[in-house]
Amino acid sequence: MTIVRQAARAEASPAPAPAPGRTRPRSKDLRIALLFIAPAFLGFVAFYLVPTIRGIYLSFTRYNLFGDPKWIGLKNYTDIFKDKLFWNSLWVTLEYVVLNIGFQTVIALVLAVLMHRVAKSTLVRGVLLLPYLIANVVVAMVWFWMLDYQIGIVNQLIDWLGLPRIAFFGDQAWAIPTIAFVNVWRHMGYTALLIFAGLQAIPGHIYEVAALDGASAWKTFWRITMPLLRPVLVLVMVVTVIGSFQVFDTVAVTTGGGPINATRVIQMYIYQRAFAESDFGYASALSVILFIILGIVAFLQMKFLRGNESDLS
Amino acid sequence: MKKTIGVLSAVAAVALSLTGCGADGGSSADAKGDISYWLWDSNQLPAYQQCANDFHAANPDLTVKITQRGWDDYWGTLTNAMVAGTAPDVFTDHVSKYPDFIAKNQLLPLDDAVKQDNVDLSVYNKGLADLWVGQDGKRYGLPKDWDTIAMFYNKKLTDAAGIPADQLQKLAWNPTDGGTFEKAIAHLTVDKKGVRGDQPGFDKNNVAVYGLGLDGGSGSGVGQTQWSMFTGGTGWNFTDKNPWGTHYNYDDPKFQDTIKWWSSLAQKGYMPKLETTVGANMADNFGAGKAAINTQGSWMINQYASYKGINVGLAPTPTGPDGKRASMFNGLADSIWAGTKNQAGATKWVEYLASAKCQDIVGKKGVVFPAIKSSDTLAVNAFKAKGIDVTPFTKQVADGTTFLFPITENAAKIDGIMKPAMDAVLSGKSPVGSLTDANNQVNDLFN
Known part of the structure; x- marks a missing residue:
């Protein structure tokens, strides 16, 4: 029934009427538009554009905050190319991103589908979002204590089970997976909410058609939900991957880059060079490189996952 | 974002901070x-x-x-x-x-x-x-x-081990066999089954109470509360002169032998392994009864005295190979x-x-x-x-057994080099000889 009615409505809908604004003079539009854009534009220029350009300029200088930057051309970049700590930080960051995004996206997708199909109570949906409402640093500190080797509750439980204790933040092999896990725990609810919004945008009648055709739940998920969810999923991936590459606070309040260099992620290394060692030129060059990497990653994701087109239209 | 905001404010403020430079109090x-x-x-x-x-x-x-x-x-x-x-x-x-x-x-x-x-x-x-x-x-x-450094000990644990207070006051260490100091911390170490560190059958991978605590890592290039009381007793100096040295001596065999011995305490199970110290600090572990002795600075006296149910005692740092004790003085x-x-x-x-x-x-x-x-x-x-x-x-001040904190330029950069290097040695990932390479990097900062 519904399908028939919807189809009929679709046929009956008239061609889109011309927008009412078209008839007004363009210059007046422009003035009002500028007025509305102005706050965002000024903020963009003052807090993004100018600092970015200055950051790029500083990346070609030697600068320690005090005194004037000294132009040294590409020296920072050639030094970075030879810097073992930079390559290490890139590798460590990549390891983190893969673990973090991999687990986070899969778990969030499962949660979103559950929210969509099973858990319809607002309370349950709200609870899923709770970890995201706690400040990052607080989450990191709480897990840091709970996972402590000597006096943490998790290791106490492991002890009771008769298994050997794990130095979650202290062991080189465990440190990055642990930090990735902490951030998955914090962000999965929020990511699930974004995907959930995408799920709600998929028209119900398509599922009804699938059900009529006798498609299994598994098949429906892969053939209908996933393709129609793609634009939202791509957006979520672009945003979370960029956020993931910039992991800093969790590392800063727990391992501080250690043990040895196992968690010296690129943002931590930039911070260390800039604020601990006062190498602002070098740190700016590192930031520019991170900026370029993120630009390429976002471009590739949009290009190959066709994030800007929808299969619905 | 932090960087860019900092940079922005820098633009505005460089002029301000420069105005103060020439003035004299x-x-x-x-x-x-x-x-x-x-x-x-x-x-x-x-x-x-x-x-x-x-x-x-x-x-x-x-x-x-x-x-x-x-x-x-x-x-x-x-x-x-x-x-x-x-x-x-x-x-x-x-x-x-x-x-x-x-x-x-x-x-x-x-x-x-x-x-x-x-x-x-x-x-x-x-x-x-x-x-x-x-x-x-x-x-x-x-x-x-x-401030100076001394040993805080848990009286209940030393009593249980049968080590009298006056014996703790005159411990001695050396880089070869660790001396009476290592004997004491070995005896104070107890594994999960109650076997002491110097007894047969001791399980170094399941330690319940460590003889010696480890203060938040390898101590980077200074080791104030970690190893400086040992290296200071060997006649070794951080730099060619202090203050304002321009050449560090982390390549000196006296230093490396001491660090090798000190790291071995963790391998033997008498001191926590580096990876287990990321988290709760040494003092809180002491307060939880997880270590018998801590080498720690005088600024921590009140915190150590404040742990409930812990009867804390104090002893000077052990004497070194040259027969004298040593403490950093800062x-x-x-x-x-x-x-x-x-x-x-x-x-x-x-x-x-x-x-x-x-x-x-x-x-x-x-x-x-x-x-x-x-x-x-x-x-x-x-x-x-x-x-x-x-x-x-x-006592360390009265007896003149102190040495000064190394004061040089480039302290932040030295820390950036020495912390990973010392971490790697303490956790057994690199041999102690790798500190020679780190030392070269440090000394390059002064060229």
Whole structure:
């Protein structure tokens, strides 16, 4: 029934009427538009554009905050190319991103589908979002204590089970997976909410058609939900991957880059060079490189996952 | 984002901070207005607030506003505030940090003030005032306190191990077999099944109580509370001269042999492995009864005494291969920021902080040892009133067995090189010989 009615409505809908604004003079539009854009534009220029350009300029200088930057051309970049700590930080960051995004996206997708199909109570949906409402640093500190080797509750439980204790933040092999896990725990609810919004945008009648055709739940998920969810999923991936590459606070309040260099992620290394060692030129060059990497990653994701087109239209 | 905001403020503020550079501290006469003052140790805040109140009572035209901020945030915030032109007029300064501030022209020399206001530098404990003279021969701080290292031990655990207090007072170590010190910590180590570290069947991978604690990692290139009390007893020096050395000696076999022995304590299970110390700090583990002995600084006395159910004892650091004990000797000072707008007031406050009037108050509170010798006695008595005999800390100064914290330029960069290098050695990932390579990197900073 519904399908028939919807189809009929679709046929009956008239061609889109011309927008009412078209008839007004363009210059007046422009003035009002500028007025509305102005706050965002000024903020963009003052807090993004100018600092970015200055950051790029500083990346070609030697600068320690005090005194004037000294132009040294590409020296920072050639030094970075030879810097073992930079390559290490890139590798460590990549390891983190893969673990973090991999687990986070899969778990969030499962949660979103559950929210969509099973858990319809607002309370349950709200609870899923709770970890995201706690400040990052607080989450990191709480897990840091709970996972402590000597006096943490998790290791106490492991002890009771008769298994050997794990130095979650202290062991080189465990440190990055642990930090990735902490951030998955914090962000999965929020990511699930974004995907959930995408799920709600998929028209119900398509599922009804699938059900009529006798498609299994598994098949429906892969053939209908996933393709129609793609634009939202791509957006979520672009945003979370960029956020993931910039992991800093969790590392800063727990391992501080250690043990040895196992968690010296690129943002931590930039911070260390800039604020601990006062190498602002070098740190700016590192930031520019991170900026370029993120630009390429976002471009590739949009290009190959066709994030800007929808299969619905 | 942090970087870019910092950079933005830098643009606005470079001009501001530069204006202060050429100035020199003058006399403190006719001062008035507000003075901002920063410190990091919350334990000392009540004492200094008292000083500030008394100072205001004596100088009604001057008001001191104190801000306390934990060590981890203190230095980054201070540097940013200097760039932004909002740094405090006066702040508590550390010897590992002030060379960088001098290099960036952020500290006001105090020589004129010392001369004009007749500040007597002989009242301080020997060596403390000299710590704050830069390579240019100018004075950048007036001493406020000092600290040394000693061993805190858990009396219940040492009693259970049958080690009497007087034996703990005269332990000796050497890099070959660890001496009586290693014997003691081996005996104090107990595994999950109750087997002691020096008994057959000891399981070093399942230790319940460690003989020796490990303070938050490998100690980077300084090892103040981790290994400096050992390396100091071998005749080894950090640098070619101190202060203001330009060549580090981490390649010296005396240093590397000591570090090799010290790291072996973790491999043997007598000291926690590095990876297990990321998290709860050494003091809290001591408070939880997880270690029998901690080598720790005098600034921690009250915290160690405050753990419920822990009866804490004190012993001096063990004597080294040359028969003498050793402790790093360090002191804090108050410095004036070069960009201060109230130079006269700031000078007057620094002189007050460095005077017996304020240091007596600090001494009476029994928190740290004040720099002035006469105020020192008050602190010793205050600790005694709390039931703590601090002789193991003061003895090192009285016997002249202390050595100074290494003061050089590039401290932050040296830390960036030495921390991963020492971590790798302590965790057994790199041989001790790898420190020679790290040493070359450190010395390259001075070329």
